[in-house]
Amino acid sequence: MKMIQTWRWYGPNDPVTLTDIRQAGAVGIVTALHEIPIGEVWTVEELEKRKRMIEWDYSKNPPRRRGLHWSVIESIPVHEDIKLGKPNRDMWIEKYQQSIKNAGWVGVHNVCYNFMPVVDWTRTNLELELEDGARALAFDMVEFIVFDVYMLKRKGAEKNYAEEMLEKARERFESMSDEQRYVLQKNIIAGLPGGQEGYSIEQFQKKLDEYKYIDSTKYRENLAYFLKAIIPVAEEAGVKMAIHPDDPPIPLFGLPRVVSTEEDLSYLLNSYDSNFNGFTMCTGSFGVRPDNDLVGMIERYGEKLNFAHLRSTQRDGNGSFHEAGHLRGDVDMFNVIAAILREQKRRHSAHRQDEQIPMRADHGHTILDDLGKKTNPGYSAIGLLRGMAELRGLEMGIEKSGII
Numbered sequence: 051m052k053m054i055q056t057w058r059w060y061g062p063n064d065p066v067t068l069t070d071i072r073q074a075g076a077v078g079i080v081t082a083l084h085e086i087p088i089g090e091v092w093t094v095e096e097l098e099k100r101k102r103m104i105e106w107d108y109s110k111n112p113p114r115r116r117g118l119h120w121s122v123i124e125s126i127p128v129h130e131d132i133k134l135g136k137p138n139r140d141m142w143i144e145k146y147q148q149s150i151k152n153a154g155w156v157g158v159h160n161v162c163y164n165f166m167p168v169v170d171w172t173r174t175n176l177e178l179e180l181e182d183g184a185r186a187l188a189f190d191m192v193e194f195i196v197f198d199v200y201m202l203k204r205k206g207a208e209k210n211y212a213e214e215m216l217e218k219a220r221e222r223f224e225s226m227s228d229e230q231r232y233v234l235q236k237n238i239i240a241g242l243p244g245g246q247e248g249y250s251i252e253q254f255q256k257k258l259d260e261y262k263y264i265d266s267t268k269y270r271e272n273l274a275y276f277l278k279a280i281i282p283v284a285e286e287a288g289v290k291m292a293i294h295p296d297d298p299p300i301p302l303f304g305l306p307r308v309v310s311t312e313e314d315l316s317y318l319l320n321s322y323d324s325n326f327n328g329f330t331m332c333t334g335s336f337g338v339r340p341d342n343d344l345v346g347m348i349e350r351y352g353e354k355l356n357f358a359h360l361r362s363t364q365r366d367g368n369g370s371f372h373e374a375g376h377l378r379g380d381v382d383m384f385n386v387i388a389a390i391l392r393e394q395k396r397r398h399s400a401h402r403q404d405e406q407i408p409m410r411a412d413h414g415h416t417i418l419d420d421l422g423k424k425t426n427p428g429y430s431a432i433g434l435l436r437g438m439a440e441l442r443g444l445e446m447g448i449e450k451s452g453i454i
């Protein structure tokens with residue numbers, strides 16, 4: 051039994067079209083109503099409209115089915131007041147509950163979301179040139195420190211870094227042009243596609259200040275509070291929640307991080323025990339930490355694995371990494387896929403309805419004709435097509451070899 055092959059589509063403005071996606075061989079669409087302000091209810095009407103757009107090609111007369119379905123919502127963003135545990139969080143939670151109910155009503159049964167404070171996924175470089183000329187997303191710790199310590203000038207930031215790294219960052223900062231500094235700032239806080247809102251330096255500092263008194267224990271409690279309120283609703287609506295890990299899985303800007311390790315995962319899954327309280331195995335996010343045993347995590351928590359983001363990263367040992375080809379880098383993709391397929395087998399034996407787990411190739415390199423085109427960083431068509439093709443081939447090889 052194969053995983054469900056899905057593809058992230060950023061909606062009608064995505065340069066990658068639904069026809070492209072179909073031709074890439076995907077059957078499931080992963081998307082969100084990005085236009086709805088964070089926290090507001092996703093109405094049945096809006097959800098249905100988007101669903102029809104995904105499933106039907108209205109340029110044909112009569113309209114034709116595209117052969118695609120909306121498999122996963124990624125993401126319904128969690129309002130900051132919920133993360134901060136503010137007194138009005140219940141009001142935002144009610145809206146979130148309503149969005150989940152509506153998703154279930156229109157027939158979208160998986161929701162990916164995250165609980166990262168202030169920033170969503172974070173990179174310092176969106177076009178690192180690799181030796182073959184491809185462009186990759188990267189997180190360079192020295193550049194991150196440049197921004198945190200020398201541009202944002204966050205109070206006490208130096209305490210978070212080793213002397214030697216601070217020195218490197220100071221040298222780098224001095225050698226950078228204004229343009230380079232601007233691009234760095236933009237990459238880090240202006241918001242990557244599908245992420246939270248973008249900020250100016252002043253707005254960003256204000257946001258960070260709000261978290262002054264929230265340590266990771268408190269933050270975990272805020273997550274547990276949210277889960278206890280939404281999972282029963284998700285169960286009722288038949289919507290499987292899949293929390294996405296922190297990307298990268300280390301504390302940034304002194305902010306709390308609670309979805310970075312297996313221990314975090316165990317805490318949050320146990321805070322409300324239900325298959326609807328599940329997670330996204332993002333191998334590229336969890337995989338940045340050498341102490342995360344990806345295969346073991348799938349084996350131990352597989353029954354709550356509700357979505358898979360497959361990609362790989364290459365670490366440099368000093369906290370930096372770049373995104374590697376899907377079958378290269380530090381992630382043992384062979385054993386990751388084998389573990390997911392084994393989980394599907396277990397579900398099959400247990401007569402679970404949801405034995406097929408949706409997966410998508412995550413973050414491709416920018417290659418060939420996409421170089422020089424306007425694309426969503428990490429989501430250009432050809433790089434993802436290559437990634438998807440590699441993963442699909444590996445999956446078939448594992449399946450047919452009979453090793454699982």
Ligand code: DNO
Pocket residue numbers: 124125162163164170171243244245294359413428
């Ligand atoms: C980046 C993505 C993230 C992810 C959210 C999930 O490519 O993995 O933006 O969608 O963090 O909530």
